[in-house]
Amino acid sequence: MDRDKLRELLLDTYRNAILSWIILLALVFLTFMNFMNGRYAWGILSAFVICIILLPALFFKNLSIMPPWYLILLVALPIVGNAIGYHLFFSSIPNYISVATIALLVAAEINWFTSVKMDHMFAILFVFITTLAISGLWHLMQWLLDINIGTAFILDGRSQETINTEVMNEFMYATVAGIIAGLIFGWYFKSRGKSTPNSIRFPSKNEDLTSIDTSTRPPAPIHKLLGISARKQELAMRIMQASLLIMMLAGIFWKDAQVALNAIAVFAITFLPNILTRKYNIPYDPFLMLWAILAVFMHALGALSFYETVARWDNLTHALSASVIAAAGYVIIRAIDIYTDELYIPPRFMFVFILLFVLAAGVIWEILEFLTDEMVVKFEMDAFLTQYGISDTMRDMFFDLLGALAVAAWGTAYLSDISYRLARRIEAFSASRNEK
Template identity: 30%
Template sequence: MTTIEEFVRGERLNAVVGWMAVLTCLLVVGLELRAGETLVPVFALGCVVAVVLPAVVRRDPSAMLPWELLVVLVGFLLARAASVAVPLSGYGVVAALALAVAVDVDVLTPVDMTPWFSVGFVTVTTMAIAALWGITQYAIDAVAGTTHLASNADLMWDLLAATVVGVAAGVTFEAYLRRVGRLAAPEPTAPSDDTARQDRVPLSASRLRYVVRGMQATLLAVTVYGVATVDLAVVSNAGIALGVTFVPTVVGRRYGRSVSAGLALWITAAAFLHAIGLLGPYGSVGWYDQVTHTLSASLVAGVGYAIVRAVDHWSTDVTFTPAFRVVCVVLFVLAAGVCWELVEFGAGGAASLLGHEAVLVQYGLRDTVLDLVFDAVGALAVALWGISYFDGVADLISASLRASK
């Protein structure tokens, strides 16, 4: 099985291209700093560091990334420096740089990544960096009185550009791997003792089931009310939320294993608060949206952790350290947050075109930025303190992966 580290090449011609790329990046740094720019030089210096690190670590000047990646990286950097197709060129640099970072992480740390995993890593990282950059721009505008982000639409189009570039980069990289014959399926590991570990107290045996059933009954009543009043927004949101609350029950019946009462309450509360928020609290209670987003993001973080941990246990060709899992969880949640904001933005645009009430609503630039901030807060909270609740979910995913082979 090929690991991502094997993409560090030692051929002389490839090394020449690599060092030419480094010199080009340094030239961009000098010219942009002279012109008073700060963002592009930061990108360029990041490219320099990512490109030369393998050579430094291996103490071999010929240890460079593949020339194809270097050409793409420098091409996007030059386009961004020339202000061509901004922000697509900027996020193109981010996507190419994310792949270079994946190689460096594999070379410099105990983490072992495979090419197929790095495809998703590149896409998620590009989207997450777009979210962080949007938060940074908003903060700069608030402090310095600038207008890097004039409206919520500006931010949403940036996030859409990052998503398109990230997905395109992942698809292109996969095609490249298949062309050179280096993309292979991961080898599953033998079942571990973790799959036999029982979850905490199941919902059926806990008093928390009354709280869960109460929220489900309320969501059912709201759904019926939406049907009676022919309110599509209420029906869709409450109905979907109600369906989400039954996920623990479906999982238990499908796999013959109960989901813990704490996790079931977590899932139900997140769905309940979101559905109820659309009835008024989102617009009238200032902190309600942030609390709901933090809770929802924590669930997404748990799912992201479970996926990463399951892949780690399933494949013999990947090794993830606890610190890397935390990074993956945060990136995964931010990328999921970007997807959600784009869905809301698209729903609003579609409703305007059709003349209907929007099923999902955005409340402006500040609301979107705060959503992304609290997405990150929820992700960090789970990554640092709450991942044990999702160990059972990770075991179920790992068992399903093995069964699919």
């Protein structure tokens, strides 16, 4: 079974135990030193890492059961490097590879010791998403502390643009590290695929409990909850399409390429659901599609100087877009959860996963905006994605988080209908391929 590959992250050999404990004792020493020197953030981080590493040994009551020593070394390198010299590394990539390794160990332990069920491929996806999300959340929390209690973690007197460039570099380091870590872990699982089965006896899953969520009848679609009829949904869609046509004509008349192109792109997107349904028989909930199109429609309206003239318009569009991304992430993962026996994501873990997923998407979006700005300046083009400094970036991230929280806390209970339909579509597609 695929989830057995995660068991390769625990070893019960004399050599691995000795090397792992040497590294662990070094981390314990550095933890005390960090607290003694007033470096509480690093002290708390290293203490958390120690707990993650020790958890399997404590659970199995066997001090020789440890993660592979080389993974512990990857986790420890940034902590050691920070203790012996602030400029040991030329970039933050090693730090984020350490974060990715911690995320892998956390994913494995969640899989071993809770009702969550995942295979190694989902664990690698979780690692990539978590690495980006942690980078975004870390900088967001520092910014919130700076503006609310007067600290100087990020807002240290430099210009908004200079600080924003530095944070964008950190986001790109996190992305590169997430990709590198994913490739390394993928190779690791593949190379150990034919190794001797692990003799450690892991706790068994209660299949009756893990099947409850996928066997019960799904809730009603969200449009029934809100009492929005199909006719009203159709009317709202037609109003948006007419508005987009007017925007397109206005952009052409004003010779404003940004307005015209935004209107054309969003107008084309409004026909995408029907095309996918007719050609590929992919199901969708009309209200969810209206919700998604409303997000891009509001962005298109922003091109008509709404971003500059309407207070919080940018924040509103980010929150709405984040809620759409959260909903899409939930629907896809939930459909896979329903379809396959190799994955089980209970509601509490899904809540966390959605938040991480949206934060990671927000990091990628901010990188795209930053690179677009750089390209615009270099090639003297018209700006179509713009950043206005670190405060603009962090506000975007904050409202992304609010949109994700709204879906994670409330919307998922009414999104299962489309997940079930998508799961049935995946099953039918898989069956048709097996018949060929």
